[in-house]
Amino acid sequence: MTTPPNSGGPSEAVVQDFANMSAALTGFQPSFIRPFLDPVNLSGTFYEFAVAQVGQTMMDALMSAFDALSNQQPPLSPQQIANTLLEVASSTPSQQAQLCQSIVAMWYLGSWYPPPFQKDGLQQVISSQAYTKSLAWNVAQAHPMGFSAFTFGYWSQPPGSLDTFGVNTGGGQ
């Protein structure tokens, strides 16, 4: 067999940092957003996609803001970090907060919803796996149309707990 070249991409540390921020923003467990073994690598895909949309400079600034919040003492909860980044108390969120909203939507819906400041942005589904693995299905303890990981007759049984779907319910991570 012919081996294709491996494509370059962001470093492991950058992807892990983005995953940690995404976990805080979405309310999911970090280990679900970026599993120990991650053959799907949505964190890497989403990071690269967002950078291509808004530019490296803006993404670096957002990650720096997240890192600063993560390193605060006493430690902030993921919810507190998310509230700060999303500027939930503000009726006129900054461009950085708008980017955070788009990142949340990206994780939940598998699509890019351009932030208001991205004038030439295009709403789009990021990939087939981004769709089938979008978090909205997990919160609903359900599955997307046309793709189910459950076995026949699953609908006759109660769904698993939200924890088993990766949601951070506060029961530990």
Next chain:
Amino acid sequence: MGKIVTIIMLVIAAVTIVITTSITSTTAPAADPAIVLSSNIPGDAQFGQLPPNATNEEKLLAIQGDFDIYSWNTFIALNWPPLPNGNGDPQKTIGQYGDNDTVWEHYRNVEDIFLPGGAKPTYNGPVSVPTQCKASYKPGMKIISQVGKTPTVLTAFSQPFNTGPLIDQNGNYTRYEILVNKPMFDYILQNTLYSKAGQKVFSGAVKFPCGVLGGPEGAIMVKAAWKVISPADKNRFHTQTVLVYSPASQNPKYPASCSKKLMGLVGLHIGHKTNSASQWLWSTFEHVDNAPTEADVSSGKLKAKYNYYDPKCSAAKCPPNQVPPRPWNPTKVSAFHSQVVRMNMFKGNEFAFTSAAARNADALKLLLGVSASSVWQNYELISTMWPTNTGQCQASPGDPLGTPAPNFLANTTLETYIQGMVPNVSSNCIECHNNATMTTPVPSDFTYVLQRAQ
């Protein structure tokens, strides 16, 4: 930390973010896994130590490597010369005389498990011989029979999802068979799952036994693809003289027939349920001459001859991976020849390519060391699909598929027309088999064979 780190331990460590002493072994560290010439069928994969500070890609590559070693060790053991009882003969070696009878061909063919009227099967009893084959049949001879077409079931000359037959460059239809090992057969027998009536009264969940590292093997399913070959090609294939049976058909109309053919093995799927893979481990091997890759075609680096590709025919004249036009008549030589190209299904999962290539090179050295004429040197591992997120012999409730790696996997002789990277459409062993049920609407634990019950 001990060198044996099971996948479940890794996953537990990941999801709890607590490096517990549960993965610390006080026993002497075992040797890292390696491909070996042995008749022992591995009960499960063995895991080596991960590189320190490994990236996601490096971790996946390392563990994929362990699973690919497991696959090659399984392939070697299943293709080992057998004793009269069907187990591997430790006094002999695979390929020492070029070709040899194999262990897996002594497994029970599903044709002889799901019998008419739901009759009770036996593991070593006589095989069903169609009337048209009786004159040519001799005890021990393999019969590849066409069964009634059942949607989503691999039939004798059609493929999953009834996508169509595969026709070689000589116009002959590829034939298939499915066999199961004794632990899988015993589970079917003990739970009376060989008949519709038995399945109807079965309560609970179907749970085939899991293999254990260093212990007994779990349930194993083997699917084999065979093509007609000429005697001149015999030294490149594992071969059998087979009775090829085609039952009568109304559309197109042809009578039942049976003919003796020299067949060469071109594809081999091995599914094994193990402790580290309640979604089963899926190893798939092919003959090295089956088809070029997309990259081979675009670069023009083609062999002079393939089993399922004509290098002299342009893409315009011979578009790749097309289902043969109907009518399909396996009793006649077809004017249509399948033009098969192996699609790149590992984009984003390049570790699967890298690992398989390395393990194939290791295995080739070992097999050539036995004999330069070993036919087994002409087979290659395409990859092993394994769950990255699973429990000890049971799935995680929120992730029944276990997030398989690689994301997609296809054998060009068994999933010719469903290669690709589209979820729920392209070939993914675990995703597809997760949909399997018995003849009752009860999940059948990743096997479709129970649908054959009568």
